[in-house]
Amino acid sequence: MPAYAQRRGSPTAAATDNTKPVAIIPFQLVNRQVIIPVLVSGSKDTLHFIFDTGAEVSILHTTTAARLQLKSAGNAFMTGTNNAMAKTDMATINALYLKELRLPYVKVYLENLSNLGPVDGIIGVALLKLYIVKIDYRSQQIVLYKQGKTPVNNAGxxxxxxxxxxxxxxxxxxxxxxxxxxxxxxxxxxxxxxxxxxxxxxxxxxxxxxxxxxxxxxxxxxxxxxxxxxxxxxxxxxxxxxxxxxxxxxxxxxxxxxxxxxxxxxxxxxxxxxxxxxxxxxxxxxxxxx
CATH class of the missing domain: 2.40.70.10 (Acid Proteases)
Incomplete structure (x- = not known):
């Protein structure tokens, strides 16, 4: 007979408990950009990504992709600020880490970001929408909560x-x-x-x-x-x-x-x-x- 096991506590309650953050991510302000530290599978180097609620996808700098030896997994079209379409290579990062939070199989678009300064990529809405996102500019930290009711400690x-x-x-x-x-x-x-x-x-x-x-x-x-x-x-x-x-x-x-x-x-x-x-x-x- 098959046997089923589960962790202590109620799985349903755990899935909906968003009173405690799943990650607290410090950031730096560089050239008026929110820059967060990121780790990816297969590398010990800390990467630096722009955290942008206005980017609909996540992007990896082509130079960083080459350093990580990421291979293109096809291509797609991206739209710039002037709505012009550009054909862009895509790749998949096996795992991306935001402090204690692990995000598996992250799809990224490969683009030359050298005009943005010393950054390795951009975290976009495709990842942000999975969480309740708190951006605290005074403390320079991003706090992520599970989806659900907005935490009651919010005073805004x-x-x-x-x-x-x-x-x-x-x-x-x-x-x-x-x-x-x-x-x-x-x-x-x-x-x-x-x-x-x-x-x-x-x-x-x-x-x-x-x-x-x-x-x-x-x-x-x-x-x-x-x-x-x-x-x-x-x-x-x-x-x-x-x-x-x-x-x-x-x-x-x-x-x-x-x-x-x-x-x-x-x-x-x-x-x-x-x-x-x-x-x-x-x-x-x-x-x-x-």
Missing amino acids: RLLHFQLNFSTPVIDASIQLPDGRRLPGHYHITTGGDYGILFNWPYVDKNKLNTVLPTTNTDRVQDMLKVLYYINSSVPSLEMGGHSIAAVPVSYSKDIDDLGVFTEVAGSIGYDVWKDFTLTINYDRKELYLE
């Missing part, structure tokens, strides 16, 4: 969000220099090294390029081409009852991050989130700002 204000493909989108509004307020839907992009990055259709529709004074310009290499950004600022950004003054903003005619359900005004990045602790419950579409 609740905002419900929608998903644009896999990226959380919240409602917010900006104040223009002439005093007008413009509402919009914005991606939550912790890996964005900006305050707000507008989509060009939103800029063009609301004539922001004629309303916002130019502070300076940037020339940035994207996946496929060089992009030219115009930088400015808005008097304030309001979201979930919080008002943030003098927010830096950028836009480019090549930036159009399409919305699957509605117009997306742009993305909110590090220069805004750095003043908060964010708790993101992907399963219940809840964002707490503390």
Whole structure:
């Protein structure tokens, strides 16, 4: 007769107990990016990944993949910030470790990330959505909980969000220099090294390029081409009852991050989130700002 054994305690209770974190991951802020330490199977070296709620997939730097002797397991298409499609090799990491958390068989896209500085990869939503994610900028740590009810020790204000493909989108509004307020839907992009990055259709529709004074310009290499950004600022950004003054903003005619359900005004990045602790419950579409 077959015999079945189980660990002590209730498996059902253990599966739904999200009051204690499954991992606490320290991070560093480098060039306004959240950088976390990562270990992978077959290597003793600590790798450094950007932790980005705005990246829909996980990416491994091609140089790092070669060092790890990872072989391509086929290819797929990736979309850059200007919606241009690029054919990209893919590979599978047997196991990826975030401190005490082990993630088996992680699919990664192989891309040259040399323009991002000394990083080995990007952790995207494909992995983040498996957990409740708390990003504490003050303590510089990321706390991961099992899916379920958002932990009761969270003291932030609740905002419900929608998903644009896999990226959380919240409602917010900006104040223009002439005093007008413009509402919009914005991606939550912790890996964005900006305050707000507008989509060009939103800029063009609301004539922001004629309303916002130019502070300076940037020339940035994207996946496929060089992009030219115009930088400015808005008097304030309001979201979930919080008002943030003098927010830096950028836009480019090549930036159009399409919305699957509605117009997306742009993305909110590090220069805004750095003043908060964010708790993101992907399963219940809840964002707490503390």
